[in-house]
Amino acid sequence: MADLWLAKLQSAQKTCLIQDDRRKIHFTFADGTEMAEEYDVKTADLLVRKWRKKGTLGGVGRWEMEVGEQSLPVNLEAEGLMESNANPIFVRKDTKSHFQWRIRNLPYPINNYKVTAKPEERHIIISTVNKKYYKKFNIPDLDRCHLGIDQSSIEFAHANNTLIVSYKKPQEVLEMERKFLQEMKKMKASKDGDVDCTPS
Amino acid sequence: MKVFHFHHFINNLKFIYHQPTAEKVQEIREVTRIERIGAHSHIRGLGLDDALEARQVSQGMVGQIKARKAAGVILEIIKEGKIAGRGILIAGQPGTGKTAIAMGMAQALGTDTPFTSIAGSEIFSLEMSKTEALTQAFRKSIGVRIKEETEIIEGEIVEVQIDRPATGTGAKVGKLTLKTTEMETIYQLGQKMIESLTKEKAQAGDIVTIDKATGKITKLGRSFTRARDYDAMGAQTKFVQCPEGELQKRKEVVHTVTLHEIDVINSRTQGFLALFSGDTGEIKSEVREQINSKVAEWREEGKAEIVPGVLFIDEVHMLDIECFSFLNRALESDMAPILIMATNRGITRIRGTQYTSPHGIPIDLLDRLVIISTSPYEEKEIKQILRIRCEEEDVEMTDDALTVLTRIGMDTSLRYAIQLITAASLVCRKRKGSEVDMDDIKRVYSLFLDEFRSTQFLKEYQQEFMFNEMVPDEMETEAS
Numbered sequence: 001m002a003d004l005w006l007a008k009l010q011s012a013q014k015t016c017l018i019q020d021d022r023r024k025i026h027f028t029f030a031d032g033t034e035m036a037e038e039y040d041v042k043t044a045d046l047l048v049r050k051w052r053k054k055g056t057l058g059g060v061g062r063w064e065m066e067v068g069e070q071s072l073p074v075n076l077e078a079e080g081l082m083e084s085n086a087n088p089i090f091v092r093k094d095t096k097s098h099f100q101w102r103i104r105n106l107p108y109p110i111n112n113y114k115v116t117a118k119p120e121e122r123h124i125i126i127s128t129v130n131k132k133y134y135k136k137f138n139i140p141d142l143d144r145c146h147l148g149i150d151q152s153s154i155e156f157a158h159a160n161n162t163l164i165v166s167y168k169k170p171q172e173v174l175e176m177e178r179k180f181l182q183e184m185k186k187m188k189a190s191k192d193g194d195v196d197c198t199p200s
Numbered sequence: 201m202k203v204f205h206f207h208h209f210i211n212n213l214k215f216i217y218h219q220p221t222a223e224k225v226q227e228i229r230e231v232t233r234i235e236r237i238g239a240h241s242h243i244r245g246l247g248l249d250d251a252l253e254a255r256q257v258s259q260g261m262v263g264q265i266k267a268r269k270a271a272g273v274i275l276e277i278i279k280e281g282k283i284a285g286r287g288i289l290i291a292g293q294p295g296t297g298k299t300a301i302a303m304g305m306a307q308a309l310g311t312d313t314p315f316t317s318i319a320g321s322e323i324f325s326l327e328m329s330k331t332e333a334l335t336q337a338f339r340k341s342i343g344v345r346i347k348e349e350t351e352i353i354e355g356e357i358v359e360v361q362i363d364r365p366a367t368g369t370g371a372k373v374g375k376l377t378l379k380t381t382e383m384e385t386i387y388q389l390g391q392k393m394i395e396s397l398t399k400e401k402a403q404a405g406d407i408v409t410i411d412k413a414t415g416k417i418t419k420l421g422r423s424f425t426r427a428r429d430y431d432a433m434g435a436q437t438k439f440v441q442c443p444e445g446e447l448q449k450r451k452e453v454v455h456t457v458t459l460h461e462i463d464v465i466n467s468r469t470q471g472f473l474a475l476f477s478g479d480t481g482e483i484k485s486e487v488r489e490q491i492n493s494k495v496a497e498w499r500e501e502g503k504a505e506i507v508p509g510v511l512f513i514d515e516v517h518m519l520d521i522e523c524f525s526f527l528n529r530a531l532e533s534d535m536a537p538i539l540i541m542a543t544n545r546g547i548t549r550i551r552g553t554q555y556t557s558p559h560g561i562p563i564d565l566l567d568r569l570v571i572i573s574t575s576p577y578e579e580k581e582i583k584q585i586l587r588i589r590c591e592e593e594d595v596e597m598t599d600d601a602l603t604v605l606t607r608i609g610m611d612t613s614l615r616y617a618i619q620l621i622t623a624a625s626l627v628c629r630k631r632k633g634s635e636v637d638m639d640d641i642k643r644v645y646s647l648f649l650d651e652f653r654s655t656q657f658l659k660e661y662q663q664e665f666m667f668n669e670m671v672p673d674e675m676e677t678e679a680s
Contacts, residue, residue, distance in 0.1 A: 056348045057457060058494070059465035080393040080415035081353075081376065084386040127382060134382035136446055 005144040016189040046094055067092045088133050098166040110158040117151040145172050242592040246304040248272045263581035264297050270572040271301050278538050285536030292574030295614040298542040302512045314343040314458050314509030320518030328482045331526050339459040341537035343507035351412040352451050355380050356423045356442045357404050380443045407440045462491050509537050516541035517560035520552035524565050582609040589618050595625040597636040604641050612650035620644050
């Protein structure tokens with residue numbers, strides 16, 4: 001099943017660029033959806049993965065983060081409203097062996113949190129006893145490989161106002177990532193600055 | 201400390217001195233920001249009953265029974281939505297309610313049917329060509345009802361906090377705390393959001409949804425947990441359950457967008473490319489074609505529905521011959537809206553030609569139109585309209601004053617009489633009266649000239665004005 005996803009990546013139009021010690025890869029799929037990934041050049045860790053879909057009425061949408069943090073500042077006037085930065089901030093940041101989510105600005109002690117897997121709905125729910133925080137999220141990587149979600153793979157810890165939820169990557173996912181890294185190494189990357197600019 | 205006292209004293213003094221005016225200004229500002237009283241803001245519909253018979257006085261409409269009935273028939277055609285590209289011309293003397301009828305139609309159609317209102321002279325701009333402006337107006341009048349997935353925030357308001365800056369001027373800062381049964385989040389608010397929250401009168405305990413893309417706030421009702429302070433609210437208050445789960449949700453909503461909006465979404469050049477494109481606000485015809493075929497595709501798949509709306513062109517005699525021939529062609533398209541035009545001209549020159557034609561519109565276009573004509577108001581009707589306007593502007597007036605004003609309306613024009621209402625009410629307020637009486641009317645009648653008296657005056661003192669050496673019939677040739 002993981003092969004399907006790899007094949008989709010293979011068929012997408014790709015651009016690769018190395019900039020600021022990051023290998024940035026941009027995929028454009030057949031339906032116009034875009035995906036951008038950023039990998040650390042030295043450790044090959046996934047730092048950012050974001051998606052941009054076409055709107056129903058056309059036009060480009062905005063980037064939606066799957067992994068990593070939105071780095072662009074948000075314009076409050078254009079947005080109308082935005083979450084205050086004192087709120088819990090949910091960010092996914094994977095390690096080699098685990099999918100990992102970090103929720104900052106959560107001061108409550110560890111026994112306040114419940115992390116439950118809902119295999120039939122394919123998502124994980126973080127809830128709080130004091131009803132201050134609630135988050136429902138899925139693991140797109142598992143969806144792509146058509147793997148189920150398993151409660152026993154979940155661990156969580158709390159330190160420095162941050163709740164860290166980890167999910168052990170299944171063997172299939174590790175295998176897929178290894179294959180993808182091999183492919184990625186073969187990709188020709190242009191260095192920052194030498195943009196192909198042939199005057200026409 | 202002393203300095204402070206002194207300052208305080210000065211402030212106090214100022215405060216006392218300025219209090220009445222300052223308060224008034226403040227009050228007026230609050231009102232104007234929400235809704236201003238326009239020339240036709242008393243119109244709420246066409247004032248027809250179910251059998252399309254016009255009531256004498258209803259929904260702000262008075263008289264013009266025949267024209268209103270005709271407009272009602274047109275309205276039914278629009279509501280059925282099957283027939284595209286019909287043209288209607290409302291013709292009549294100045295001040296006989298042509299624009300009012302068009303506004304009434306817009307009101308009766310409701311917010312879901314696109315209604316675009318432009319003045320004939322609006323299309324002459326250096327920014328874009330005449331036909332482009334007309335095409336945009338046409339496309340603004342065609343709606344597409346489509347399902348779209350949007351991100352909404354749905355929750356119960358815990359707290360709204362809006363702070364004015366200490367200096368009194370500048371941007372307000374706002375914070376909104378929302379909760380569901382499971383969570384709570386604080387949002388920072390932009391200016392627009394603060395305004396719409398104030399307008400909606402949203403307060404703690406309300407359940408609201410906020411459309412993230414458009415910023416539209418909808419009040420769903422009061423939270424059940426607030427049911428005990430029932431006395432403090434009206435009987436029609438709806439109570440709803442506090443939402444569950446996450447505050448932000450993705451929801452499929454059906455809404456109406458106009459073709460023009462889709463054009464704009466798809467034609468915006470992005471990033472550095474915008475630098476080279478020289479954005480004139482014109483939309484490429486390829487983009488339009490692409491969208492037309494896309495919309496046709498959606499329609500076939502059952503994803504979208506076309507809502508033909510209304511394009512109203514006021515002062516249509518201001519269009520020139522090119523525009524008229526464009527209209528001829530545009531009305532034939534199956535994507536054309538219902539076109540309503542209004543004019544107060546008789547037989548006159550068609551702009552851009554030497555030919556004269558009825559209403560200043562070429563015969564071939566007139567042939568494609570149905571014409572509704574309005575007739576001058578009778579005394580009774582003028583009185584009624586003035587009474588409605590008094591109500592709309594919150595002016596109390598004695599019967600005598602109203603009779604005098606009606607007389608003025610008959611002798612001069614309805615518009616002049618309406619203008620006097622506002623002026624007279626101000627005069628009345630200055631003399632601390634509660635009702636506008638005859639003297640107030642007389643006073644403003646002597647203060648402000650109407651068109652006829654002003655002409656009289658000019659004729660008398662023609663020699664003393666500038667450029668008077670111009671021979672009258674020379675002026676005439678220039679004007680025609």
